[in-house]
């Protein structure tokens with residue numbers, strides 16, 4: 001099985017990062033890390049590949065930087081990576097991101113595409129479904145359990161109240177939730193081999209996009225303003241005079257949790 | 259796996275930006291171990307320490323990542339550079355010195371002598387299983403009456419036909435009670451030699467040492483060898499004399515000089531966080547000059563220790579590291595870490611004496627670390643000898 005896994009390199013969530021005051025874009029540091037949510041996709045990809053003697057190819061659109069995040073995923077065991085890194089992509093919105101990723105994935109060929117459900121930094125949660133539509137395959141989203149069937153994939157799709165069982169023939173796209181599997185640690189051997197694994201770097205043009213089809217020029221989405229998160233206000237303190245529980249119940253009813 | 263705090267930039271923990279001295283691969287190895295420690299060690303270690311226990315299954319988990327014998331080549335070992343091995347030790351010991359000790363003993367004291375002095379058959383037989391963590395090893399050098407002076411050992415291996423028969427007692431042996439194989443050093447007619455002793459050999463017993471107040475998340479045992487009969491090929495063919503065990507100790511001490519910095523760093527971090535939050539006399543205690551001085555000295559010691567470690571690691575990797583330089587690092591970094599842990603403990607006040615915080619655990623552990631692998635005094639004498647040319651051991 002040829003498995004394409006979408007992985008995003010993001011600024012390390014543990015260290016604060018900035019938004020450009022004019023463009024409102026994330027100022028991307030040279031060292032970006034693998035989005036934690038994508039580790040689950042990589043792990044599912046590796047397990048399916050191991051069971052089918054398949055291959056795992058990573059796809060990522062971002063300024064390459066030190067490629068630290070990609071190496072993390074290669075160190076887990078992926079076979080190769082395709083990066084789309086191009087100045088013209090600056091300011092791309094989610095749909096353009098999906099178009100670019102879809103074009104790269106189609107160019108490489110695939111039986112299954114895997115993505116996270118929602119990235120940690122952008123969290124629009126639309127990229128997987130858009131890619132499925134663009135490469136014209138069924139999408140199995142919010143998988144909390146994945147199983148290979150005869151010629152297809154069956155998942156447990158997380159729902160508000162439980163799960164649905166959803167099945168589709170291959171080729172297909174799968175978006176996985178955090179917790180679907182326990183991602184492996186990169187092994188030291190994997191870390192040392194990661195350096196030697198092929199990383200193809202493509203431009204938007206390589207994928208047939210002209211400068212006005214991508215980036216800010218093509219974005220249907222603009223960020224009009226950015227506000228800092230308001231400082232948290234002091235909470236309300238309920239003094240317990242023996243009847244405190246009644247006040248808490250009233251508060252919970254007020255916010256409609258009970 | 260939860261994501262853990264990674265250093266980078268001007269964090270108080272990496273004041274000198276020592277990160278910039280590491281390459282991507284080294285950082286990734288370091289981050290992987292840090293994450294493993296965050297997931298598997300930190301949530302449980304207070305409990306292990308309290309009950310005097312280290313779960314055996316940790317060995318396989320560490321083996322799966324490549325931690326065991328990681329800087330050795332071939333035979334299932336990862337084959338990283340020495341700096342990476344050191345960084346792994348720092349992260350493990352930021353978790354607990356007992357966990358780091360497990361890895362030091364397995365990799366540097368049990369696997370290393372087989373790798374360096376063993377026959378091809380011995381390497382094939384033992385190393386892959388030890389690298390994966392299926393086989394646990396220990397290293398028997400110290401005896402009840404031979405500690406700093408291992409040359410005074412009484413354990414003897416004598417020839418009986420083709421066989422070897424070993425009699426003696428080893429003391430303070432890390433992993434002894436959980437080991438599948440012991441590398442035991444014994445006097446022979448030719449001098450001190452190393453033997454690979456499967457722990458199920460008749461005549462071999464391990465008695466765990468209880469009532470320790472230090473390195474509790476680690477098994478320490480007495481090994482009794484009573485007429486242990488081994489085939490001729492149990493002896494390590496590659497070395498005769500004290501330089502055999504001493505070269506293993508050098509490898510382990512190299513890991514310790516990195517490791518101790520981890521224990522110091524964890525203590526410092528706990529104290530820094532605590533001092534900023536704890537309010538007395540109307541202000542956080544971090545706002546008092548006496549506390550700031552303590553915090554600054556800790557920070558300087560931790561950063562200096564790391565800088566020294568990376569320097570010695572680079573020398574190890576280019577083949578120019580001397581045993582005396584390892585003594586320098588082991589002596590200084592462990593002593594500094596112990597001082598950091600003691601200062602940190604004072605900053606935490608009464609909370610500092612509980613296992614709710616890591617500090618007293620590190621402080622107590624470091625009492626073992628400053629004693630084993632050459633006491634602070636012994637390393638001082640090694641350096642004294644190096645600079646004066648006069649040995650002062652006896």
Ligand SMILES: Cc1cc2nc3c(=O)[nH]c(=O)nc-3n(C[C@H](O)[C@H](O)[C@H](O)COP(=O)(O)OP(=O)(O)OC[C@H]3O[C@@H](n4cnc5c(N)ncnc54)[C@H](O)[C@@H]3O)c2cc1C
Pocket residue numbers: 006007008009025037038041059060061062063089090091092093094095097101114115116117118119120121122123124125126127128221222223
């Ligand atoms: C205003 C704006 C400016 C932007 N500027 C740039 C820019 O300068 N340069 C640039 O490269 N991108 C840029 N982007 C794209 C952006 O970084 C995201 O990749 C894109 O918007 C996808 O949105 P998301 O992260 O919310 O995806 P989600 O739909 O939340 O992500 C779901 C899953 O899709 C996959 N995925 C999402 N994004 C990527 C990706 N980029 N690569 C691989 N897999 C992915 C992952 O598996 C992820 O878990 C910009 C986006 C916006 C809105």
Ligand SMILES: Cc1cc2nc3c(=O)[nH]c(=O)nc-3n(C[C@H](O)[C@H](O)[C@H](O)COP(=O)(O)OP(=O)(O)OC[C@H]3O[C@@H](n4cnc5c(N)ncnc54)[C@H](O)[C@@H]3O)c2cc1C
Pocket residue numbers: 363397398399400402404405406407429430431432433472473478626629630631632633634635636639650651652
């Ligand atoms: C938790 C733990 C785990 C251990 N694990 C192992 C293991 O796996 N394998 C193993 O072989 N050993 C192990 N050891 C043993 C350790 O290496 C010895 O404890 C150490 O070498 C010191 O020996 P000793 O305890 O007999 O002290 P001694 O040698 O009796 O020293 C007592 C004191 O005298 C000082 N001293 C000794 N000689 C001199 C001198 N010439 N001049 C000045 N001062 C001197 C010492 O510095 C020390 O302060 C372990 C010890 C501990 C505590």
